[in-house]
Amino acid sequence: MPARCRVCGKSAVVRIPYARMWLCSDHLTAYLGKRVGETIDRYHLLSGGDRVLVMVSGGKDSASMAGILSALASKRGFEAALLHIDLGVGEFSALSRAAAEELSKRINLPLLVVPLREAIGADLPRLIKSVRRRSPCATCGVVKRYVANVAALRLGFDAVAVGHTLVDLASFALKGYITRSEEPLEAATPKNPGLSGLFVDRIKPLAEVGEVETRAYVKYAEIPWTDAVCEYKPVRTIDVEIRDFVSKLERDYPSLLVSMMRGVYARAPKTQREGVGKCSVCGAPTNTDVCAFCRITSRALGESGAPALHEFLEEKREVLA
Ligand code: SF4
Ligand code: ZN
Ligand code: ZN
Secondary structure (H helix, E strand, O other), X not given: OOOEOOOOOOEOOEEEOXXXXXXXXXXXXXXXXXXXXXXHHXXXXXXXXXXXXXXXXXXXXXXXXXXXXXXXXXXXXXXXXXXXXXXXXXXXXXXXXXXXXXXXXXXXXXXXXXXXXXXXXXXXXXXXXXXXXOOHHHHHXXXXXXXXXXXXXXXXXXXXXXXXXHHHHHHHHHHHHHHOOHHHHHHOOOEEOOEOOOEOEEEOOOOOOOHHHHHHHHHHOOOOOOOOOOOXXXXXXXXXXXXXXXXXXXXXXXXXXXXXXXXXXXXXXXXXXXXXXXXXXXXXXXXXXXXHHHHXXXXXXXXXXXXXXXXXXXXXXXXXX
């Protein structure tokens, strides 16, 4: 006999592993809205009147997050808009950008696209080529975080939302414990609080949502996304091994993963924002004389990409006004 929705008794489309219940497509959407709403409340991610800039890569997790937040925005009185960074990585970036543009139309939220080549004068492959000491993903991470934070600050947003799921955060946490480093542990929390005028809050509304749910959600809510794979995606590294292990945990012991992460959130090192210095080139907060973004872009371009980025954002101000 086919499984039935726990709420309405109609044919079910997905089983929520940690709640051990089957849901139909309508109640899956309602369930995820409730789950994300509870995460927002539990970790104080957003309040009424806040403006949140939702990072959409074109992939399924950030697309799910955007769809769920767009439905919650009017109910909870916050405002959401989308940001996509076009990295300029061949077909992967073309498909990702197209998916983000489709998503914006589908969920009716304004979208700002920041193409790196246009905004700072160099795309990701050029930056990667000139910065050999960092891995491609580390360079990409620095650039994406910087662009998102500056865009949010300049365009009047209170928070940047990223689509990290329960599996992502659990993978960061495990990496932090294995490598005994604080950075992944700090990233493994639902919220990294901002600092007035320098950082906006970085929030993860899918912190307690798993892969099964986002995959089902994009399918049944007809949310546009792409499964295009970036050519720099690592194939076999410690990060990949950790993620495979955490995904198996999620499959086999789903409720264990949620309770383990609540313990991690309670003990994770607090983001240290106070006392940071300022970049001597762009003024962004940093612990070194020149921030990582200015160092990376200067190596590729001969000068920091920060002034060009600021100018680009100024010109696009009305897109998300
Ligand atoms: Fe960036 Fe690495 Fe993801 Fe490619 S795989 S988009 S380089 S983080
Ligand atoms: Zn139902
Ligand atoms: Zn700088």
